[in-house]
Each structure stands twice: as structure tokens, then as C-alpha cells.
Amino acid sequence: MYLADFHIHSNFSDGKYSIPALVDYFGRREFGAIAITDHFCEETSLIGKASSYLGVSLTRATFPIYKEILKSEQERAWQQYGMCLIPGVEITKNSILNHRSAHFLVLGDLDAIDPNKDISEMSDLARTNGGLVIAAHPVSTQKLEKQTFHLWDRREELASKVDAWEVASGPYLFEEVKSSGLPMIANSDFHSTKNMTSWKTALSCERRQDAIFDSIRKQKLDFHFYREVAICELSRPVMPHHLGGQLANRWMGNLVGF
Amino acid sequence: MVNWLIVGWGTWSVSRHFSSPTSQIPDAQLPAVSILKPLKGVDEGLADNLESFFKIDYPSFEIIFSVSNPQEPALEVLVPLLKKYPNVNTHLLYSSKSVGPNPKINNLLCAYEKAESDLVLISDSNIRVEPAYLRRLIPDLKSSIGIITAVVAGTEPSGLGGYLEASYLNTFFARWMFITRDLGFESVVGKSMLFRKSTADRFGGLKTLGCYIAEDYMAGHAMKKLDLKVDLMRSPIRQYLGNYSFRSFWNRHLRWGRIRKAIAPMAFLIEPFFLTTVSGALGAFALNQITGLSVFIFWFVHLLVWCLSDIYLNHLVDRFSWKSVGAWWLREFLAFPLWLGILGGNKVHWRGKNYQLLKGGLVQGV
Numbered sequence: 001m002y003l004a005d006f007h008i009h010s011n012f013s014d015g016k017y018s019i020p021a022l023v024d025y026f027g028r029r030e031f032g033a034i035a036i037t038d039h040f041c042e043e044t045s046l047i048g049k050a051s052s053y054l055g056v057s058l059t060r061a062t063f064p065i066y067k068e069i070l071k072s073e074q075e076r077a078w079q080q081y082g083m084c085l086i087p088g089v090e091i092t093k094n095s096i097l098n099h100r101s102a103h104f105l106v107l108g109d110l111d112a113i114d115p116n117k118d119i120s121e122m123s124d125l126a127r128t129n130g131g132l133v134i135a136a137h138p139v140s141t142q143k144l145e146k147q148t149f150h151l152w153d154r155r156e157e158l159a160s161k162v163d164a165w166e167v168a169s170g171p172y173l174f175e176e177v178k179s180s181g182l183p184m185i186a187n188s189d190f191h192s193t194k195n196m197t198s199w200k201t202a203l204s205c206e207r208r209q210d211a212i213f214d215s216i217r218k219q220k221l222d223f224h225f226y227r228e229v230a231i232c233e234l235s236r237p238v239m240p241h242h243l244g245g246q247l248a249n250r251w252m253g254n255l256v257g258f
Numbered sequence: 259m260v261n262w263l264i265v266g267w268g269t270w271s272v273s274r275h276f277s278s279p280t281s282q283i284p285d286a287q288l289p290a291v292s293i294l295k296p297l298k299g300v301d302e303g304l305a306d307n308l309e310s311f312f313k314i315d316y317p318s319f320e321i322i323f324s325v326s327n328p329q330e331p332a333l334e335v336l337v338p339l340l341k342k343y344p345n346v347n348t349h350l351l352y353s354s355k356s357v358g359p360n361p362k363i364n365n366l367l368c369a370y371e372k373a374e375s376d377l378v379l380i381s382d383s384n385i386r387v388e389p390a391y392l393r394r395l396i397p398d399l400k401s402s403i404g405i406i407t408a409v410v411a412g413t414e415p416s417g418l419g420g421y422l423e424a425s426y427l428n429t430f431f432a433r434w435m436f437i438t439r440d441l442g443f444e445s446v447v448g449k450s451m452l453f454r455k456s457t458a459d460r461f462g463g464l465k466t467l468g469c470y471i472a473e474d475y476m477a478g479h480a481m482k483k484l485d486l487k488v489d490l491m492r493s494p495i496r497q498y499l500g501n502y503s504f505r506s507f508w509n510r511h512l513r514w515g516r517i518r519k520a521i522a523p524m525a526f527l528i529e530p531f532f533l534t535t536v537s538g539a540l541g542a543f544a545l546n547q548i549t550g551l552s553v554f555i556f557w558f559v560h561l562l563v564w565c566l567s568d569i570y571l572n573h574l575v576d577r578f579s580w581k582s583v584g585a586w587w588l589r590e591f592l593a594f595p596l597w598l599g600i601l602g603g604n605k606v607h608w609r610g611k612n613y614q615l616l617k618g619g620l621v622q623g624v
Contacts, residue, residue: 011483018485052617053524061521061618064469065480068462 001204002032003226004212006086007105007136007169007187012066013038013090014056016192023073025193027081032207034077036070037088037105040115047094048115058089067110084207090136091115091122094146102150103136104162108209119151123161132213134185135162137169139176141189155182164216167223168199185216186223196228261537265564268433269571271440272409276574280492281397290318291392291452292373294380296365297325297332298609302500303414305335307386312343316392320347324369326361328352332383358468359623361609362448370464376456382449386413386496395452395491403489404457404481407474408450409435411494411576419507420499421585422592426511427497428575429568429586435490444478444488450495451477460484471606471613471621472517494575508596513608515600520615530597534564534590561590 009015010022017025019036026034041048041057051057058066070087077085088107092115095101104119108131114122123133138152151158155165164185167177177184188198202222205211215221293311301307311321323336333350340348353368366380377396381387399406409432412424438445451474458464461480467473478488519526530536538560542553568586572578604615605624612624 018483020484059618060616061470061476061620062479064466065461065476065483068466069460069480069483071462072460 001202001222002030002207003200003224004031004033004203005188005190005200006033006035006037006088006107006134006185007090007166008034008036008190009038009090010036012058012062013040014191019069019073020076022190023077023081023083023085027077027083030081031083032203033084033086033212035086035088035105035107037090037107038066039092039103040089040113041092041094042115044116045094047096048092051092051094057092063110063113070110082207084209084212086209086212089113089115091119093119093150094148098147099149099153101146101148103148104151105132105134105136107132107134108213119158120161123158127161127163130210130213132163132216133161134187135165136187137174137189138165139174141169142172143170152176155180163213164219170195170198171225173199183217183219184223185221188226193228196226198226199223200226259541261532261534261541262563264437264532265433265567267440268437269567269574271436272432272571272574275436275490276493278492280394283397285317288317288393288396289377290320290375291316291377291379291396292375293319293321294366294369294373294378295321295323295383296362296369296380297323297330297336297383298327298361298365300331300335301384301498303386303498304332304383305339307384307498308336308339309342310386310388311381312339312346313389314387314392315389316396318375319392320349320374322349322351322369322372324351324353324365326353326365356468357465358470359613359621360468360471360473361611363464363468363473366464367468370455373455376454378453378455378458380448380451384497385410385449386498391495394493398489398492399452399454402487404453404484404486405446405478405488406452406491407446407478407488408491409494409575410447410449410497412499413496413576415499415502417501417503418585419504420502421581422504422507422589423499423502423510424576425572425582425585425589428572428582430589432494432571432575439488439490442487444475444482446474446478446488448472448474449497450491453477453481457481457484457486469621470619471608471615472521472619475517475521476619496576508599509607511596512599512603513606515596516604516606516615517619519600520604520617521619526600530594533593533597534561536594538564561587564590 008022010019039057041051052059074085077083086107087110088105090103090105093102106126109129112125112129126133135151137148140147164183165177166187167174167184168186169189186199186201188195202224203212203215205215349372351368351372353365355367356364410427412427415421415424435445467476470476538557541560542556545551545556546553565586572582606613606615613621614624615621
């Protein structure tokens with residue numbers, strides 16, 4: 001079994017670190033799979049345009065370089081750490097109103113990505129090409145930040161279009177998602193190391209993109225709270241739950257079961 | 259005040275960098291270099307520019323010339339040089355590949371694939387170098403550096419456009435190349451780009467840059483995303499300007515400006531505040547309101563101080579001449595009208611073709 005995080009931002013949008021630095025960061029912590037998912041803002045809205053101008057979103061100009069760097073780092077992540085790096089984006093549709101704002105992660109094949117398309121259309125395109133669609137922080141994140149409720153408002157209509165809904169995107173569990181019966185996934189929404197202490201997804205499938213996607217679709221997964229420990233504490237991790245014994249020797253942070 | 263600090267900082271940074279000693283590496287440890295030279299058209303001084311590369315004193319290098327047209331006029335200049343220097347390891351390639359609208363990248367693709375060394379130097383045909391060029395350049399490519407580019411000194415100008423261009427390159431351009439480097443921005447000049455092929459391949463190599471018109475800036479941007487820095491050579495490289503019309507100067511700067519605007523629109527919008535004339539006028543009005551000092555006295559003193567500083571900067575980058583001082587004044591007063599001209603359009607004309615600039619520096623042929 002290994003830990004995975006499918007919601008990570010690099011300095012191609014509003015993350016602090018470069019993609020190579022993220023690969024090293026998660027690789028050294030022996031994560032089995034990660035997905036880099038930088039914001040790609042809708043280009044038709046004023047907020048989206050402003051995000052592009054401010055350099056906190058991927059643009060059509062930076063996207064080709066982003067894809068190529070992900071491709072080369074995918075190889076390095078596997079060779080150096082045995083970690084599966086999945087390319088992705090966070091399609092970002094922001095409005096002043098939280099109920100009209102939606103963020104969703106598209107993982108896998110990035111060739112058909114178009115941030116201006118509706119989630120329904122984008123989901124069909126991505127999934128036809130073997131991709132995975134995840135609703136990002138669909139309910140209140142319990143943090144003082146922009147909220148995105150649009151997907152949750154349309155959850156019944158979109159249930160067949162979304163492969164998983166984030167039950168956590170950081171340290172807090174979303175009770176609404178947990179009790180909804182919808183397929184779930186836990187991520188950190190990692191922007192910098194301070195986001196590392198958070199819920200993660202644990203998988204036991206092979207560290208291959210298709211096997212991972214299959215596990216998420218079939219919900220063969222588990223959720224664990226990962227507590228980032230300071231370097232000096234790494235030699236005495238406490239693993240209270242079933243993953244603990246297995247991972248303790250692997251010098252990971254503290255884990256708590258779901 | 260801010261502008262005076264910027265002028266002082268730029269001049270100090272140029273002076274410090276150009277006077278710092280180059281690392282010495284024994285010949286046996288100098289790595290091999292592949293110089294890629296795209297050819298297009300016959301610029302004034304082309305034969306001398308190309309010949310300077312045949313005279314480079316370096317243990318192991320190859321020069322790969324590339325053309326995208328089998329009838330390329332520049333071949334008439336190149337072929338005699340190939341015969342004159344048979345001992346220099348050279349290749350001449352014809353590239354018919356196309357990966358995007360950038361003609362320079364399309365021209366370079368075959369040469370890039372053919373390059374045998376990991377160290378690749380892309381060098382434009384209008385650059386003239388000293389025999390010790392590579393010895394000065396190569397030792398600075400440390401592991402933390404992605405690209406080493408260079409400040410371009412406009413040399414031997416003639417014609418009004420030539421002097422204006424030299425004034426621009428040897429003062430304003432040199433200063434901002436150093437300031438942007440010091441601030442960690444990725445300003446790269448395509449006329450001279452040294453990098454490792456193995457590093458460039460991490461962002462897909464040259465072919466990834468084919469969709470941009472400013473392939474040099476995007477190469478620097480990609481390196482930055484790999485946590486690698488852009489640095490400058492410890493001496494300027496020379497661009498032989500020759501006879502250059504005012505129209506050529508104007509059109510070239512419209513093109514550069516519009517590319518700048520497409521890549522960084524916010525930075526472009528605040529550019530006038532860093533122009534000598536505009537910043538001086540704003541400062542003069544502000545001081546007039548506070549102290550009652552004559553607007554024209556302050557403005558003139560401001561321009562004079564800036565001019566003296568730029569004369570020193572010009573001296574650091576290239577030879578000083580009184581004509582260059584005259585060109586400096588004219589160029590400073592043209593800078594704001596030029597900015598307005600840049601603001602007024604998104605099309606550029608380059609090497610006989612028209613292009614429409616898109617957001618972020620993407621481009622499409624018109």
C-alpha cells in the first residue's frame with residue numbers, strides 16, 4: 001500500500017515550487033503516486049483573465065512547456081523514486097459568487113484540455129481519452145478562502161460525469177461529501193509545504209496510471225491523515241492505524257486512519 | 259528617485275560583471291561545443307561575421323550552419339569560407355521541417371538534432387566574435403545555470419537608424435538586461451544562447467519553442483521552471499550594425515515592443531514611467547508642486563545626469579563617440595512615441611512575413 005496525492009500545484013500557477021522540486025519532495029517521502037494539477041483558468045471571465053496576467057494560472061502559451069516538463073519528470077519520478085507522476089490540470093472557473101465557481105481536476109491525457117468548455121463537455125472529452133475527472137473542494141473548505149460550490153449544487157446532474165469528489169482537500173474532512181454516497185478521494189491541494197499535513201488517499205494497486213484510475217473509479221482506496229513531521233522527528237514516526245506498521249519503517253509522517 | 263536608483267544599479271551591475279575575471283579551465287577539461295548558426299538573407303558584414311567563428315580558438319567545437327531554403331543567398335557568402343577553412347569542423351544542413359510559425363526554430367531543428375555535443379550555442383549570423391569567445395563563455399555554465407546569454411553591443415553603426423540602434427543596445431538594453439538578471443527574470447537574447455541539450459530536452463527541446471515568436475524568452479522561462487537560472491556572459495558580444503535606416507530601427511522596435519507587450523502586458527503598461535523623458539517630466543511636476551522649482555530646470559538636469567551615466571555605460575559596453583550622444587538624445591525623445599506605436603497594434607513583420615501576436619507570446623502567420 002502506498003500514499004497518493006492528486007491535487008498539487010507548481011509554480012506554473014500559484015504553487016511555490018517547481019515541478020522537479022515537487023517530484024523530489026514527494027519522492028523522498030516515498031509517495032507512490034502524485035498528480036500535478038496547476039490552475040488553468042477559464043479565459044472568458046474577468047477573474048480568469050486577471051489570473052493569467054498575474055501569472056497564477058496556466059495559459060495557452062505556457063501549457064506546451066508545462067506538458068513537456070511533466071512528461072520528462074514522469075520518467076525521472078519513476079526511475080529515481082518508483083513514483084507514478086500523473087499529469088493534470090485544475091480547470092478553474094471563478095466567479096465573484098461562490099455558487100457560480102467551480103474547480104475540477106482533469107488527470108491523464110492533457111491534449112484535449114480547454115478551460116472554456118463546460119464541465120460536462122470537458123469531462124466527456126477527458127474520459128473518452130482515458131482521463132479521470134475529480135471535483136475539487138466542492139463544499140466549504142472551512143478556510144478563509146474562495147469557495148467553489150457550483151459542482152456540488154449540480155451534483156445529481158454531474159454524478160455520471162465526475163469520477164470522484166474530494167472528501168478532503170487539506171486537513172478537514174467534508175462531512176457532506178462523506179455522507180453523500182458519491183465516490184470520494186482525499187487530497188491536500190498542495191501549494192507549499194504548509195499544506196502537506198492533510199488527508200491523503202492510500203492505494204494498493206500497481207503504480208501505473210491506468211491501474212490507479214481504475215482503483216479510484218472502483219473506489220478501492222482508503223484515506224489517511226498524513227502529518228508532516230520535522231526532519232529531526234522523522235526517526236520516530238507514530239503510526240496508530242493499520243498502515244502504520246507497514247509505513248513506519250519507510251520514514252513517512254504520522255498517519256491516522258479515516 | 260527610483261529611476262536614478264535604477265540607472266545607478268544598472269551601470270554598477272554592468273561594470274562589476276564585465277570587470278570580473280573569467281574562470282580558467284585547462285584545455286583538456288574544456289567540453290566540446292556545437293555552434294548552431296541559422297542563415298537567412300545577406301546582412302551587411304555577413305562574411306566577416308561568419309569568418310570570426312572560423313577563427314575561434316577552442317579545442318573542440320563544430321559549427322552547424324542551417325538554411326531553410328536550398329537557394330539561400332547567404333550560401334554565396336558561406337561556401338567560400340568553408341573552402342578557406344577546411345580544418346574547421348563544419349556542417350551545412352538544409353531544414354525543411356516545420357513545427358510552428360517561428361521560422362528560426364524551423365530552420366534550426368535539423369542542426370539541433372545533428373549537434374554532437376551536449377553544449378549547444380545558438381548564435382545569430384549578425385554576431386561577430388573574438389577568437390577567445392568560447393573560452394570566456396563556457397566556464398561560466400555551472401550546473402545551476404540553464405542558459406548563458408549575452409549583452410549585445412551595437413558596433414560600427416552608420417546611418418541614423420544605426421546610431422539609434424547602437425544607442426539603444428549600448429545603454430538602455432544593457433542596463434535592463436542586467437537589472438532583470440539581478441531580479442531573477444528570464445531575459446534571454448536569441449542572438450547568443452548557450453545551454454545543455456540534455457537540459458533543453460527536459461522541456462521538449464527546440465521543437466517546443468516553435469509556436470512562440472520570442473523563442474529566446476520562452477527558453478529562459480522554461481529553464482526557470484526547471485529551477486535553473488539565466489546568466490550573462492562576462493563581456494558583450496558584437497552585433498555589426500552597418501548602414502541601418504531609420505525605418506528599419508523603428509520597425510524593429512515596434513516588433514520587439516509588441517512581442518514584449520504580448521508576453522508581459524502589465525510590465526509593458528508601466529514602461530513609460532521608466533523612460534527618461536516621462537519619468538523626468540513627472541518628477542519635475544511633482545517637485546514643482548512641492549518646492550516651486552522650475553519644471554524645465556529639473557527636467558534638464560534629470561536628462562543631463564541620465565545622459566552622463568549612459569555615456570559611462572556606453573563606454574563599458576562599446577566605444578564612445580559624440581555621434582552616439584546625439585543619437586541618445588533623439589532616441590530618448592522617440593521612446594514615448596514608439597511606446598504609443600507599440601500600443602496601437604498586435605501585428606509584426608519579420609523576415610518578410612507578417613505575424614499576428616497572441617496572448618503570452620504565441621504567434622500565428624497572417
